[in-house]
Amino acid sequence: MSDEASARVRLLWGPHPKPSRGPKPALSLDRIAQAGVGIADTEGLGAVSMQRVAGQLDFTKMSLYRYVPGKAELVALMVEAAIGEAPPRTGAGGDWRGQLGDWAHRLGEVFAQHPWLLDATVGPRLPGPRELTWMERALAALDGTGLTGAERMDALVLLVGHVRGIVAQSRAAGPAGEPEARFLAPLAELMRTHGADYPALTAAMASAAQPGGHDRALDFGLNRILDGLGALIAQRAG
Amino acid sequence: MSDEASARVRLLWGPHPKPSRGPKPALSLDRIAQAGVGIADTEGLGAVSMQRVAGQLDFTKMSLYRYVPGKAELVALMVEAAIGEAPPRTGAGGDWRGQLGDWAHRLGEVFAQHPWLLDATVGPRLPGPRELTWMERALAALDGTGLTGAERMDALVLLVGHVRGIVAQSRAAGPAGEPEARFLAPLAELMRTHGADYPALTAAMASAAQPGGHDRALDFGLNRILDGLGALIAQRAG
DNA sequence: CGAAAACTGTGTCCGATGGACACTGATGAT
């Protein structure tokens, strides 16, 4: 109804009526989004500002406002650009477990390649077509199981929450070389001084510093979730 | 090592050596944190700025910098203040399932009361003593199960990820009255126009608009997780 | 063919943000 809201929807969902008169646009939504993604990939979402993105494209900050209503919408475009095409349906129709596992792994890879997606997707926002396609794929994998629609949505939220949690943890551990010393070292120092107050935590961390890393953590939670879902599905079927 | 990092640790973990000479401080870390929490609770984390918090306490913005190195540290204090005391150990020592379920519910309540905690706890940061105590409680519940330390950590990440996911979803749905129309209505409109491209999603959403709400969604995922953990624990024991 | 309309990109301005720094006072140890 409100044209501001509908403009926001149209930006992500189209249509994009191309103007007939006037000079041809020198930029495009795609180029702008890509520039933003590039900055966010290398310097984080905090480094993405209007002037920064415009500068990357050798344009003025205000030029961008001809294409994008505001920064929130720019970030939305960046999310759609970074999330990429949803993975195609894999495996047979009945193998919901394999499909969901594969889906979660691919989602984890996307988050790993664009860690700022975590920051960009907190809070209420409007999903784009690609994001909805991702959701569609996961939900379609649960077709044929006896789960209700609400349960399928809940299972999806559960999966996404887990992947996000793993990525957040892996980002805190600092795979990008040096940040490791900025958060893991102070925490290790803390455990050395206050560790006595957290016996279970110290015990768990002592044996948690294993190889395998976050892929193992992702698979651990994933297997628990899929086991739990499997139990429910089997119960519904039997 | 760096005094900037150690100052950040000392802010959350103490000690706070009180100065002998000079005028007595008119403010305190606690009052500052509480003021910030109050603002964030009513207007969101975005409304929290140095001047805003200072104004709430009838002080100048720069006064706060006598107590807090910067805004990031202020937010860290707010998180510690809002997260509250960790729940005491409940139930018997062996009832890991009941304990974890209770723990997750209490964590969900904290997030529900302070939705901005979602925004404030993205990205790498230094945990405070209360936050670590929360973690300690959950890990302690898994004592006696045959899980390794790494597995217990993974289980914790899994639980937290789920609770966060549920809170994020419930915030998007908009429990606070009017925001519902700003994100659910456009999405419903989208499903009406583009719904044909997302058959599984439309089917799931159609039956998902049930009563029960997010408590049900929280319990659904929680039960799946606990079922999955139970299967692993039983396997290790047997 | 010429004029008007529509559109693009730019320059300038604004309020608010986080933060640096020098300064004035107040206080307590010596």
Place this chain on the structure above:
DNA sequence: ATCATCAGTGTCCATCGGACACAGTTTTCG
């Protein structure tokens, strides 16, 4: 009594997102 120490203030700055008016360019219509 003196003086180092510390609290709160005032001023200044770069940067942020964004509003607005303007000049230049291109297409359509009279």
